[in-house]
Amino acid sequence: xxxxAMDDLADRYGDRGVTxxxxxxxxxxxxxxxRHHTSLEVKRANAKALRAHCNLRRRILLDDLDGSAHRxxxxxxxxxxxxxxxxxxxxxxxxxxxxxxxxxxLEALAGLAARxxxxxxxAPFYSERLAWxxxxxxxxxxxxxxxxxxxxxxxxxx
Amino acid sequence: MSSSDHAYNxxxxxxxxxxxxxxxxxxxxxxxxHVGERAPDFPFENLADGxxxxxxxxxxxxxxxxxxxxxx
Numbered sequence: 608x609x610x611x612a613m614d615d616l617a618d619r620y621g622d623r624g625v626t627x628x629x630x631x632x633x634x635x636x637x638x639x640x641x642r643h644h645t646s647l648e649v650k651r652a653n654a655k656a657l658r659a660h661c662n663l664r665r666r667i668l669l670d671d672l673d674g675s676a677h678r679x680x681x682x683x684x685x686x687x688x689x690x691x692x693x694x695x696x697x698x699x700x701x702x703x704x705x706x707x708x709x710x711x712x713l714e715a716l717a718g719l720a721a722r723x724x725x726x727x728x729x730a731p732f733y734s735e736r737l738a739w740x741x742x743x744x745x746x747x748x749x750x751x752x753x754x755x756x757x758x759x760x761x762x763x764x765x
Numbered sequence: 766m767s768s769s770d771h772a773y774n775x776x777x778x779x780x781x782x783x784x785x786x787x788x789x790x791x792x793x794x795x796x797x798x799h800v801g802e803r804a805p806d807f808p809f810e811n812l813a814d815g816x817x818x819x820x821x822x823x824x825x826x827x828x829x830x831x832x833x834x835x836x837x
Contacts, residue, residue, distance in 0.1 A: 613830075613832055616830070617830065623827075624826065624827030624828060625827060625828045625829070625830060626823045626824070626827060626828070626829045626830070627829070627830040627832070628809075628818075628823060628829070628830070628831055628832070629832050629834060630809065630831055630832065630833045630834075631812070631834070631835060632833050632834060632835050633777055633778045633779070633835060634778070634835050634836065634837040635782065635834075635835055635837050636782045636837040637779070637780055637781075637782070637837060638837065641836050641837050642780070643778045643779060643780040644778045645778070647810075651812065653835065653836050653837075654812050654835075654836070655812065656836050657834075657835070657836035658812070660836070665832075666811060666812075666813060666818075667811075667812040667813070668809035668810065668811055668812065668818055669809055669810040669811075669812055670807070670809060671807075671808075672778070673777055674777045674778075675807055676805065676807035676809065676820070677777075677833060678777070679798070679805040679807065680798060680805065680831075680833065681790070681793075681794045681797060681798065682790050683790060683791065683794055683833070684833075684834065684835070685832070685833065685834045686794075686832075686833050687830065687831065687832045687833070688804065688830075688831045688833075689828060689829070689830055689831075690804045690820075690823070690824040690828070690829045690831065691824065691828055692824060692825070692826060692827055692828065693824065693825075694803050694804045694806070694821060694824055695801065695802075695803060695804070696798070696799070696800045696801060696802050696803070696804050697800060697828070698800060699798070699799070699800055701791065701794055701795075703832050703834070708830065712828065712830065715828055716828065719828070731801070733799070733800060733801055735795075750837065751837075754836075754837045757781075758782065758837060761781050761782040761783070762782055762784070765782065765783055765784030765785065
């Protein structure tokens with residue numbers, strides 16, 4: 608998870624009308640130290656642990672216990688979406704990679720700025736691409752170990 | 766594992782990670798809720814103060830970046 612880089616992104620674009628939030632979902636790799644959510648109290652406690660561990664500066668919003676929003680957006684563990692004014696989806700990504708998010712954000716802001724000057728001069732179109740993200744298997748394993756031995760064994764058994 | 770544990774493991778808040786269960790979710794992601802479509806709106810609880818925040822409030826007058834995730 609690119610928490611620090613995403614916080615920096617939120618800080619840099621906050622004065623350009625960009626609102627950022629971290630939407631807390633189910634635990635992707637539950638273990639002894641951070642259990643799956645059996646109540647909202649457990650979910651709040653785990654979210655607070657994340658905030659403390661990562662010094663997360665963005666606002667953290669909790670989905671309901673059944674993951675209604677998370678499931679509607681695709682149920683993936685660390686996706687990012689950019690939504691334009693009024694609710695149109697501008698960007699969807701299976702994983703969160705800050706540079707890719709910024710690329711999508713800049714494209715969105717440029718299009719909106721051009722339309723604000725002359726609505727007839729520019730039109731949106733649908734496109735797809737394959738993005739890239741760095742892999743850090745050591746950091747991923749350290750995260751599993753922080754969660755507990757069960758998280759490690761569940762993942763590597765899978 | 767009891768039968769009730771087995772049932773719970775397949776609920777939203779699973780207690781045991783299972784890659785085989787997650788792979789179809791990744792495969793399905795490109796096929797649903799596309800760019801250009803309207804984003805679903807849901808209420809969330811603000812961890813800081815317990816107040817309800819609707820997603821639509823985040824994109825009401827500007828652009829919203831929504832990162833989904835958890836500690837684990």
